[in-house]
Amino acid sequence: MLVEVCPLDELPMGSMKLVSAGSITVGVFNCGGSIYAIEDRCSHDDGPLAEGDWDTDSCVVVCPRHGANFDLTTGRPLTLPAFEPVETFPVVVEDGVVKVDV
Numbered sequence: 001m002l003v004e005v006c007p008l009d010e011l012p013m014g015s016m017k018l019v020s021a022g023s024i025t026v027g028v029f030n031c032g033g034s035i036y037a038i039e040d041r042c043s044h045d046d047g048p049l050a051e052g053d054w055d056t057d058s059c060v061v062v063c064p065r066h067g068a069n070f071d072l073t074t075g076r077p078l079t080l081p082a083f084e085p086v087e088t089f090p091v092v093v094e095d096g097v098v099k100v101d102v
Contacts, residue, residue: 005098011035014056021102025050026089028100029072031059036072037089037100044068044082 025040027050052064068082
């Protein structure tokens with residue numbers, strides 16, 4: 001199912017948007033001109049993830065609760081306390097609109 005996020009020009013480099021997709025929330029990031037979508041759920045404690053700080057150079061998001069780092073491109077945790085990956089989703093841009101396939 002494709003979920004519309006926003007027009008591409010509303011997601012400039014270094015920005016993030018949250019989108020509801022059924023029962024989950026997805027964080028959509030523009031990291032260096034590439035768009036990534038990741039589940040907004042830290043695998044450590046099920047808290048929010050996408051609202052944390054993130055590094056636009058390394059495409060890493062930091063869980064705001066306990067500081068676990070996750071790779072936006074793969075969903076893999078890079079630091080403890082998280083040790084399980086979170087889901088990532090394919091992103092497409094159709095007619096200038098960013099969409100996530102959930």
